[in-house]
Amino acid sequence: MPDILVTAPDAEHGYELLALAAPLAAASGGKIVYAALGEQAAQAKEFAVRGAHRVLTCNDPKLTPFQAEPYTDAYLQLIERTKPGIVLIGATIRSKDAAARAATKLEVGCACEIMNLRLEGGRLTGERVYFSGRSLATEQLLKDPQIATVPARLVDAPGPTGGVAGTIEPVTLQLAEPKAKIVKREKKETGGVHLEDADIIVSAGRGIKKKEDLKLAEDLAAAIGGQVGCTRPIAADLKWLGDAHWIGLSGHEVKPKAYIGLGVSGQIQHVAGMRSSKIIVAINKDEEAPLVKISDYAIVDDLYKIVPAFIQAVKKARGT
Numbered sequence: 240m241p242d243i244l245v246t247a248p249d250a251e252h253g254y255e256l257l258a259l260a261a262p263l264a265a266a267s268g269g270k271i272v273y274a275a276l277g278e279q280a281a282q283a284k285e286f287a288v289r290g291a292h293r294v295l296t297c298n299d300p301k302l303t304p305f306q307a308e309p310y311t312d313a314y315l316q317l318i319e320r321t322k323p324g325i326v327l328i329g330a331t332i333r334s335k336d337a338a339a340r341a342a343t344k345l346e347v348g349c350a351c352e353i354m355n356l357r358l359e360g361g362r363l364t365g366e367r368v369y370f371s372g373r374s375l376a377t378e379q380l381l382k383d384p385q386i387a388t389v390p391a392r393l394v395d396a397p398g399p400t401g402g403v404a405g406t407i408e409p410v411t412l413q414l415a416e417p418k419a420k421i422v423k424r425e426k427k428e429t430g431g432v433h434l435e436d437a438d439i440i441v442s443a444g445r446g447i448k449k450k451e452d453l454k455l456a457e458d459l460a461a462a463i464g465g466q467v468g469c470t471r472p473i474a475a476d477l478k479w480l481g482d483a484h485w486i487g488l489s490g491h492e493v494k495p496k497a498y499i500g501l502g503v504s505g506q507i508q509h510v511a512g513m514r515s516s517k518i519i520v521a522i523n524k525d526e527e528a529p530l531v532k533i534s535d536y537a538i539v540d541d542l543y544k545i546v547p548a549f550i551q552a553v554k555k556a557r558g559t
Contacts, residue, residue, distance in 0.1 A: 241267070241383065244321050245291070246274035246314075247329025248305050250282050254396035256327050256389060257290040259356055263325060266358045272321050273405075276313055277302035280409075287405040289397050294407045295320075299414055304424075306417035310337040315344060316412050323384050325363050327356075330388035342386045350378045350387040363387060368511060392435070392494040392515060432466055432483040438496045439465030442486060442513070443479075445472050446502015446523060446542055450479045455546045456501055462553040468493070470509050487512040501542050505530025522546065 243260045247253035253273065260271045273291035275283045280296035287294045295317065301309040314337060318326060328338045330352050342349035353365035363385040366375045380387065434440060441460040443453055453467070460467045467484055474485035486493055488511040498516035503509065505521070505528055513519075514533075521534035522542045531537045538545050 241324025242269045242272050242292075242321055243267070243325045243327065244272050244274065244317060244323035244384070245327045246276060246317070248331050248334050249329070250279055250285065251396055252329040252391045253279065253286060254289050255391060255394050256329055257286065258394045258397045259389065260325075260327055261290050263356060263358060263363070267324065267361070269324060271405075272323065274313070274317050276310075277305070283407045284404070287407055288399040290400055291405045293405050295410050296407060297410050297412050299412060301414045301416065304421060305331075305333045306419065306421075307333060307336045307340065308417050309414040310334070311340040311344075312414045313412050314338065314341040317410075318345070318384055320410065326384050326386045328386070328388045330390045335388050338386055338388050345384065345386075347382045347384060347386060348380050350380055350385075352390050353378065353387045354390065354393055356387070356389070390492070392492065432481075434466060434468055434484070434486065434491045434493050437466040437468075437493065439463055439499070440468045440486070440493060440495045440497070440513070440516075441465050441499045441501065442468040442470065442503055443473055443501055444470045444503030444509075444523075446504075447473070447479075450477070452543075453479060455542070455550075459499070459501075459546055459550050459553075462550050462557075465495075465497075465499075468513075470503055470506075500530050500534075501546060503530050504528045505533065522549075 243264050245256045245260050247256055264271050270292040271290060272293045273286040275286055275294055275296045280298035283294045283296045328334055335351055339349050352367045356365045362379050364379040366377050369376050441456045443456040447453060456467050468486045469480045469484045471487050473479050474482055485491060487509040490512055492512045494515040497518045498513050499520040501522050519534040521530045521537040522545050523531050524541050526539045
């Protein structure tokens, strides 16, 4: 059966795609081929012990940083080399561009930001969010290679399988020069906020009445070892917090072990960014708030009364 070609712009995302590819390979009888491109070539062994049957490596300088033209060439040449039935590419702004270009040249479809991957009738099928997260569209790819870009944090990245490691094979690719030149790169200051990596997020919504009251969210986050997030109005409209804290369709998409919403109504644009949280807790005096309805645990009461008591209870339980 045709193999599954997998690649992603960063290694952690690549590990997740290997986990998603495993059941597809088991169902189709194909093998998993991972393309470790650019700086990932140095991590080839990590992909080989996490489910890839073959790891193809190429550390051509044109592959770092990611630019559309060389990566489009890389995707096309890797597809020609491996003849896969399915191609899974980690979805970022730039990789979606390159994947679509490759699909256009091959005259096949490209499903973007696909979730719930599965085979139906031997064809790759999945859902994607559209209309600002209000709806799900089910898509199925009808022509090989079936190319799909897949968002991060759909599943946990697998550890080493403990089985026989896959083989590692360096390859040479003929890559076009990028048509744009990066003249400067600056790391954006986030104040130590990395919501995508947070296990616990305390999110502030419009139920917080004034900027000074954000200390409630900050104190709760400090007590339980979490980070502070917020909704769009807090970051974009009121500018009480920076964009590093903004969760939602236009902000950060997160998947913490626990998400606690303080006065968060739960509009669909925000929910689209945190719907994958393992446990959702809502503290809101409006029992009709959308977040209350989708939460695992809800406290329908005034957050100004509940949160201080919550903090004290945590501190007491931890002996602090």
